[in-house]
Amino acid sequence: MGNRSPIIVTENLTKHYGPVVAVQDLNLEIYEGEVFGLLGPNGAGKTTTILMLLGLTEPTSGRALVAGLDPTRNALAVKRLVGYLPDNVGFYDDLTAKENLLYTGRLNQIPEAELEQRIKTALEQVGLADHGDRKVREFSRGMRQRLGIADLIVKDPRIFILDEPTLGIDPEGVRELLDLIVRLSREKGKTILISSHLLHQIQQICDRVGIFVAGRLLAVGPLDTLGRQVMAGKPLEIELQVEPFNHDLLEVFRSLEGVDRVESQGPYIRLRCAKGKDIRPQLTGLLAERKVSILHLRARGHDLDDIYLEYFQGEGRI
Amino acid sequence: MKEWQAKLKEFINWWREAFSSSGGLKVIFLKELADNLSSTRMGILFSLVAVACLSALYVAAQSIRQSVGQEGTSFVFLRLFTTSGGSLPPFISFLSFLGPLLGLALGFDAINGEYNKRTLSRLLAQPIYRDDVINGKFLAGIAVLAIMIATLGLLVAGLGLVFIGVPPRGEEIGRMLAYLIVSIIYVAFWLSVSLLFSLLFRQAATSALAGIAVWLFFAIFAPMLAGIIADGLFPVTDESPPELVLRNAVWKQNLSRLSPTTLYDEATLYLLNPGIRTLGPVLIQQVIGAIPGFLPLSQSLLLIWPHLVGLIAGTLIIFALAYYYFMRQEIRTS
Numbered sequence: 001m002g003n004r005s006p007i008i009v010t011e012n013l014t015k016h017y018g019p020v021v022a023v024q025d026l027n028l029e030i031y032e033g034e035v036f037g038l039l040g041p042n043g044a045g046k047t048t049t050i051l052m053l054l055g056l057t058e059p060t061s062g063r064a065l066v067a068g069l070d071p072t073r074n075a076l077a078v079k080r081l082v083g084y085l086p087d088n089v090g091f092y093d094d095l096t097a098k099e100n101l102l103y104t105g106r107l108n109q110i111p112e113a114e115l116e117q118r119i120k121t122a123l124e125q126v127g128l129a130d131h132g133d134r135k136v137r138e139f140s141r142g143m144r145q146r147l148g149i150a151d152l153i154v155k156d157p158r159i160f161i162l163d164e165p166t167l168g169i170d171p172e173g174v175r176e177l178l179d180l181i182v183r184l185s186r187e188k189g190k191t192i193l194i195s196s197h198l199l200h201q202i203q204q205i206c207d208r209v210g211i212f213v214a215g216r217l218l219a220v221g222p223l224d225t226l227g228r229q230v231m232a233g234k235p236l237e238i239e240l241q242v243e244p245f246n247h248d249l250l251e252v253f254r255s256l257e258g259v260d261r262v263e264s265q266g267p268y269i270r271l272r273c274a275k276g277k278d279i280r281p282q283l284t285g286l287l288a289e290r291k292v293s294i295l296h297l298r299a300r301g302h303d304l305d306d307i308y309l310e311y312f313q314g315e316g317r318i
Numbered sequence: 319m320k321e322w323q324a325k326l327k328e329f330i331n332w333w334r335e336a337f338s339s340s341g342g343l344k345v346i347f348l349k350e351l352a353d354n355l356s357s358t359r360m361g362i363l364f365s366l367v368a369v370a371c372l373s374a375l376y377v378a379a380q381s382i383r384q385s386v387g388q389e390g391t392s393f394v395f396l397r398l399f400t401t402s403g404g405s406l407p408p409f410i411s412f413l414s415f416l417g418p419l420l421g422l423a424l425g426f427d428a429i430n431g432e433y434n435k436r437t438l439s440r441l442l443a444q445p446i447y448r449d450d451v452i453n454g455k456f457l458a459g460i461a462v463l464a465i466m467i468a469t470l471g472l473l474v475a476g477l478g479l480v481f482i483g484v485p486p487r488g489e490e491i492g493r494m495l496a497y498l499i500v501s502i503i504y505v506a507f508w509l510s511v512s513l514l515f516s517l518l519f520r521q522a523a524t525s526a527l528a529g530i531a532v533w534l535f536f537a538i539f540a541p542m543l544a545g546i547i548a549d550g551l552f553p554v555t556d557e558s559p560p561e562l563v564l565r566n567a568v569w570k571q572n573l574s575r576l577s578p579t580t581l582y583d584e585a586t587l588y589l590l591n592p593g594i595r596t597l598g599p600v601l602i603q604q605v606i607g608a609i610p611g612f613l614p615l616s617q618s619l620l621l622i623w624p625h626l627v628g629l630i631a632g633t634l635i636i637f638a639l640a641y642y643y644f645m646r647q648e649i650r651t652s
Contacts, residue, residue: 054443057648084443086439094353094357107345
């Protein structure tokens with residue numbers, strides 16, 4: 001990312017709703033062309049942050065810059081650059097999918113002749129080409145979400161902001177949607193900001209993530225460094241599934257040097273190492289000697305779920 | 319030299335950005351217009367009003383045919399609007415009573431509907447000014463109301479011609495057009511009321527009910543209330559001095575003029591009855607020496623000038639409130 005310049009910058013961005021703190025001193029840099037995941041539980045202030053980036057809500061203090069423009073002063077210019085897919089997007093039910101897209105296209109001053117073509121391509125890209133003339137009333141949740149993406153593709157902004165895009169869609173739909181988002185980023189070089197509380201869905205496609213809890217940004221970075229940051233100074237936990245399993249194994253693990261605690265949980269065995277120790281190298285040899293094969297081995301703390309959980313526990317909430 | 323040029327350029331750019339139209343107003347206006355005109359709700363309401371008004375016209379035409387021999391043909395065309403026959407009230411009463419319903423129906427879910435459909439945040443994220451949304455909706459509403467009222471008025475005029483066979487004179491046409499314009503302003507007032515309610519209440523049903531409550535209050539209870547207050551301030555008995563009676567009457571009238579419905583009713587009465595010179599209390603000595611006759615249109619317009627200004631001001635004040643509220647409102651989807 002070194003050679004890229006930040007396209008979205010926030011400086012001590014703060015928003016209070018009366019006594020309620022929605023966002024506190026947010027400092028964030030998002031670079032051109034990256035997929036950035038803003039992760040946090042519901043009510044963490046993600047949507048508020050997005051609304052401030054769009055100039056739809058004024059910050060209490062601090063400021064945001066989108067492509068060098070302040071959204072509160074240059075709202076129109078910013079809105080031309082940014083496409084926004086709101087959380088649980090809505091459409092005019094009485095209009096057809098095409099008419100809905102036409103309306104947004106016209107609001108964006110796209111010339112009529114070009115608009116037709118863009119709508120056709122966009123509907124094809126999201127797989128709704130056959131449903132363009134149906135009323136949106138008949139659309140399922142997933143179809144609406146895809147229509148929302150088509151809406152953005154028609155607008156063709158530099159920055160896509162997607163608020164909870166995968167919420168309420170079935171797994172297959174989620175996969176297609178994420179594919180689409182990745183394509184937008186990789187093929188067209190769009191900057192994409194996704195807010196979500198569904199970690200494992202988002203972690204597959206994000207270049208960097210920011211963890212956002214109770215209005216504060218707790219950590220930012222690529223997933224692996226984030227994991228290291230969080231787990232630094234914390235004992236390593238190993239999750240293990242073996243075949244064949246017998247309870248003697250637990251005793252063997254317990255007797256290993258550097259193992260603090262062993263417990264079995266369902267099909268899994270959990271080993272907690274002493275601080276600074278990693279027994280994984282010994283483990284494989286040990287099990288191979290006993291003709292026990294490893295079905296599953298995972299060092300906890302290196303994917304988003306653990307990082308997320310760790311942070312919430314740190315904040316005293318889940 | 320260079321510096322001030324750069325500054326000038328910057329200023330011009332700023333000016334352009336700040337004052338040029340985003341083009342959003344026109345797009346929103348056209349979309350709202352199409353929505354309103356094609357909606358079932360409008361179809362039902364317009365049919366209701368049209369049926370009521372046309373039956374009033376028919377009855378009026380019948381009774382004019384019978385009475386035209388005794389009353390002469392002066393302003394017979396305007397009498398189409400004001401004559402009641404049998405059990406049916408005249409056209410103007412129908413329009414005065416049902417017109418507000420048209421205005422309320424167009425606006426009661428204008429903004430909260432967008433909230434509930436979750437389209438508002440998507441709409442406002444487009445490169446348009448925020449006020450384009452509320453202006454576009456208001457203007458589209460007025461356009462639809464104007465179309466409907468003009469249609470009704472001209473329909474009545476045309477059918478009236480067929481029924482009574484007396485062509486209108488220029489002044490009668492002028493009075494009728496003035497009447498239609500005042501009617502449009504009046505329903506625009508109710509449109510702005512319903513627009514305000516659609517901002518104040520998140521539920522469309524609540525805002526519709528609030529609108530209907532205000533409408534019924536002004537149409538039915540406000541005149542009664544004015545009477546009660548005036549009687550309370552200046553109790554009148556049979557032996558009261560004339561001064562007190564007069565004061566009571568003036569207060570009663572002025573209080574009831576706080577209601578836009580009264581303003582509209584009085585304005586239309588003046589417009590469609592050229593013989594009416596005043597609706598307030600008249601003393602005998604004021605009438606002595608007066609020659610009964612018809613007022614020219616300009617004089618009638620002069621009489622309703624305060625009413626007109628009051629109606630327009632009321633519409634604008636309420637729209638300004640809605641505008642202010644809309645611009646200040648937080649856009650939260652959930």
